Amino acid sequence: MTHQQFTIGVIGHVDHGKTSLVKALTGIDTDRLEEEKQRGLSIVLGFAYLEAGQTTIDLIDVPGHEKFIRTMIAGATGIDAILLVIAANEGIKPQTREHFTITQLLGIKQGLIVITKSDLVDKDQLYSIIKQTNEFIRDTFLHNSPVYCVSIIDGSGLTKLSNVLINMVEKTSSRMVGDNFYLPLDRVFTVSGFGIVGTGTLRNGKIKRGDEIEIMPLGVKASVRELQVHNKSIAEALPGQRVAVNLRGIKRDQLNHGHTLITPGSIQPTTSIYAMLRVLDDITRVPKRSEPVRLLFGTTEVIAKLRILEDKPIKAGVNLLIQLRTQKTVIAGTGEHFIIRTCSPIETIGGGEFLDNSESLSKISKNVLLTHLHNLERGNTVTRVREFIHAANSHGIKLTKLTERSITTKAELISILDKTDVVVIDNNIAIERTAFESLGQKVLKLLEDFHKAEPFQPGYRLEHFKLLLLADSKTAIVDHLFKELTNRNKIIIDGNYIRLSGFSLEDNISDSDRKLIDSIERIFINSGISTPTIEEVIKSDPAKKCAYQYLKDNGKLISLRDTKSKKLFIFHSDTLEDIKQKIIKEFPPPKKFTVSEIRSLLDSTRKYVLPILEYFDRNQLTIRQGDYRTVLLHPQINNIDT
DSSP, X not given: OOOEEEEEEEEEXXXXXXXXXXXXXXXXXXXXXXXXXXXXXXXXXXXXXEEETTEEEEEEEOOOSGGGHHHHHHHHTTOSEEEEEEETTTOSOHHHHHHHHHHHHTTOOOEEEEEEOGGGSOHHHHHHHHHHHHHHTTTSTTTTOOEEEOOTTTOTXXXXXXXXXXXXXXXXXXXXXXXXXXXXXXEEEEXXXXXXXXXXXXXXXXXXXXXXXXXXXXXXXEEEEEEEETTEEESEEOTTOEEEEEEESOOGGGOOTTOEEESTTSSOOEEEEEEEEEEOTTOSSOOOTTOEEEEEETTEEEEEEEEEOSSSOOXXXXXXXXXXXXXXXXXXXXXXXXXXXXXXXOOEXXXXXXXXXXXXXXXXXXXXXXHHHHHHHHXXXXXXXXXXXXXXXXXXXXXXXXXXXXXXXHHHHHHHHHTSSEEEETTTEEEEHHHHHHHHHHHHHHHHHHHHHOTTOSSEEHHHHHHHHTTTSOHHHHHHHHHHHHHTTSEEEETTEEEEXXXXXXXXXXXXXXXXXXXHHHHHHHHTTSOOOHHHHHTTOHHHHHHHHHHHHTTSEEEEEOTTTOOEEEEEHHHHHHHHHHHHHHSOTXXXXXXHHHHHHHTOOHHHHHHHHHHHHHTTSEEEETTEEXXXXXOOOOOOOO
């Protein structure tokens, strides 16, 4: 039998006996602060646990006073079920209602009802409270749930309640678990001899001793030195467990309540969250569009601007697709439940579930955005996976992000992708097949247009062409696409150029263009070493510029820049070849020569001779030693554009 791990939130009005009930069930007093003991009032979250065989139940005692609703939400987020506690002598009170409303908004679907202090009332009063409670939970997830009456004083009902809790856990299916761990911290402190410790309820994935973690939204890395569950050291913590994480590699001021520990890189920080909001039925003030609100989720509280995406009014009881723009960067996992409260006076507006946390959604049309969010809100895991891939379009989406957003494991994701028409690149990025093919068509169209516009060019410069595509995609996707198009004989990548496979530069040049090319080439051939400047030849004529570029790209014309004057000289390749042969013939190795001797040999000036000799030095025809040069024994000259 596998180990069953379960987390139950104990909720209800202040002074209804929650802390005493937890102590009676577990033997643990969750009021650990002296102030709590003196006032008889829970201020912070209290933690206890109940074990029976292969079952462990973590009990989170949340403060019942209205001043500590924020703490209540932190404790209720991520729990599996609730114990709704109602005192027999007082019945349903304001915080009973507010706590229960919040748990519904947080997506909790099961729980039990406990009437405490049953020894303080007679049977008729107890019956009246039970009837009142049944009316209260009508049409909620606790409808038809049995009511358990207990007394801390005489112990009645406690054994039965304990057994019921264990049976409920054993009959509950395991929670959905992804590969990446997600641990919102509700406490941070320092232990002498150990260092910094953060505690929280592990929401997803597994965390192991020695793991590297990322503290979000800071983006700071650290590692797990030690793990504890219920004061016992463990090697690995599982989803649903209350875990204390001892970290190394950080300072105390880098870790605080409200931070989240995640698998590095699994969730990106954001200031834009898209969600489905359920507005409460009994709100007293309807919030305005774009009104600043308090956003609470996990252990995070942040001010955000509420934007309604749908064209319908905000009113009590409605469901609305919204965008939340947070004042500071947050970590907001998809599937996370949240609460929204007004800033002043503080009142709960509603709550719901985060659907997407991608900043890029702001670039798509409103109708496409609404369709995307509705599909996520209504869909199962398979639908969500496909929807996230579809929304990523030609940018694709990393599999690590896909597992986090769809709340699934890598193995389950691969199984879904095998049945989906997608392209998976390097076992790392998924892109919809239609988006991949569309990007391929874009490549072919861009090259076709380029060849028409630039008939003298052997192709598009490869690095420039990639940059053009990266505005709509990722490097890995573009590289993979080029391989596919090459294999399908659609494109040819030749050195630094990319072109259509059917493109022939020679066939693309018209007779008139050929005459222009020949005329420009003849100018440089006839000029010899006393070459003209490019401006003198082209004279701002676009057609002549294209012809010049064609000759340059084909190695007929070679540009040299003088290292001192920075002047650019253009020589025909035949001219340089002729000069090379003259130097080799006149100064065979190991005979040395100077610049002046080459000037005399070529009947030219330093203006032209110096850049040519520097060019020969770079291409290993000659080697310079002070004022002298020598021809190398095995001269090899490459037409390198400088």
